[in-house]
Amino acid sequence: MSGTYLGMPAFPAAARVAVQDTQLRANLTRATHTIRDKRAHAVAELQDWAELREAGKQVKDHTLRHLDHYLLQLEANITAAGGHVHWARDADEANRIVTELVQATGQTELVKVKSMATQEIGLNEHLAANGITAYETDLAELIVQLGHDQPSHILVPAIHRNRTEIRDIFTREMAAWGRPAPEHLTDAPADLAEAARLHLREKFLRAKVAVSGANFMIAETGTLVILESEGNGRMCLTLPDTLISIVGIEKIIPTWQDLEIYLQLLPRSSTAERMNPYTTTFTATTPGDGPANFHLVLLDNGRTTTLTDTIGRQALRCIRCSACLNVCPVYERAGGHAYGSAYPGPIGAILTPQLRGTATPLDASLPYASTLCGACYEACPVAIDIPEVLTHLRERVTENEPGHRAEHAAMKAATYAMTHPAAYRAAETAIIKTRKLLPRKRLPIGPAKAWTDTRDLPELPPQTFRQWWKDTHR
């Protein structure tokens, strides 16, 4: 994945900083609770939500089991419709393919549709290193780009920013990228949107090349589907001469009939709308209509490895709706940046360690970035059992990554004591006796310190339940 996030601290350390940022906490709490409540309402409107969810899960599972078949079918149909299909094993390969395709057009700039896959591979940074400027045209991605920032949410990349911060970014940065912000710009949403509209319009009219991702790829006709709210994506998909779409191989579904399921699941789960404002479907090229050149870059980048794990593979069902982020109490406090990848929140905690592996301290800490409260699983429109995958990945981390030796020894000791009644009784007695020697507040080291920094320990009673039972019932 992208080098952008390398060297980031592990989740607990990054989260500590975010938790202390009161402005960020307020922005996130307000935004996530608003979307959360609206989603619950939009979902409750459909009486067959449970069936839709099950169908969404099963179609994805079926497709993932026969991925080879559907990908080849997709390639054949796109090629027949005048498009070109490229296969990218990893981020480097995908970045190189896209860069060469852009260079072949002779252009040094392009417009972008909001895309998670290009965030994942760090495409913008790679293009910049090769002298190509990629302009983000999604409003929130534009805010992030102008702010020299990273997205912190899948659907709402600038969720960590409030209106005043956005006004300041526009006023300060727009001139360097193109049309400056209007003078005396206010932080009223309509004024901010108008400033972005004017700034982006000149980009759309000038662009010869566009880059997109896709929400779905329909194998039976070779059609890509993009759902959006602003219409800026459609500008990119229709105006330029060349369109390059980079899409993860798991985004494929077999038929148009299958799409019907996701066109209900996705908008209600993400923006809490019955239907999103713009849905664009396109099949390679059509003479006289839209881009004359179409390239699809199919991205693996850890997906086939993920597919080999029978528990972990359910993460590939994800349709990037963000419902899990919006209900997650940990995301709400830690913010998206702490997750150190394009995919924050609960889905990021199970996707990133599978796509990137668990070799860095950050990636190894992600499966632990959850209380296992289950709110994410409950909200997921394709029924990804995120807590199940989290505990599964924790096992992978404890087996493969260093730094768990002491913990493993403690767990082994606990299990030994708990399977040997005499040892258990001795341990109980020891806990109660030594507990009296320790203060209830501020213990010096280790997990005890982590607990007592903010919480009192419970006062231990003089006798255990076991003792009481013996005294009263035997």
Add this chain to the structure above:
Amino acid sequence: MIRAAMRIALFVTCINDVAFPSTGIATVRLLERLGVEVDFPEAQTCCGQMQFNTGYPAEAAPLAEKFARDFRGYEAIVVPSGSCGAFIRDIHPKLRESTDPPPVYELTEFLTDVLETEDVGAYFPHKVAYHPTCHSSRLLNLGDRPTRLLRRVEGLELVELPGAEECCGFGGTFSVKNPDVSAAMGADKVAHAVETGAQYLVAADNSCLMHIGGTARRNAAPIKTLHLAEILASTREAVAA
């Protein structure tokens, strides 16, 4: 309410055994008062949830086996913990090769579904807010069972907890692996509880209450935490004494 005597085994849980014996004692007194014959298989220890959830299923498996062994032969098992109850029900079958133990009921499930009772004859003249812990609500689907029981307690005023469905931030070893986020969540839960004006915050899980209560005590917040069983076991006579 008199029913033909039923013989159940209590799984008290390791944390209740050592840190919250009053919850185990309350469970026994409550069930006995309702005519249930309670046994406490003394070989029992722990369900292994901490090991499993921290990434050590191999250390949890022997405990799942032992659990099935320790509770063989009873009609039913009652456990005063939503989290341990859910773990035994959902995860133990994946860890265990031996035969299944008897059916496991979280305390409020046993009262409402098996004994088919809501009025347990309790008396608790205080203002109470109920926190539905994540595992009791999302894994066991306890729904309104706990509040149906609480509403029938004489003298008890049940008030609604804002953001009740939000996790308190305990999360087992999460509480020490991610202490800052855990503490922030705990502080918000305490603030919501205090907002209600309740004297007691009540739940079906002492592990969550240990975190919430520890946070409240550290900040001298005017709220006490109490396990649901202790309210249901409380009677007019006990309060008078």
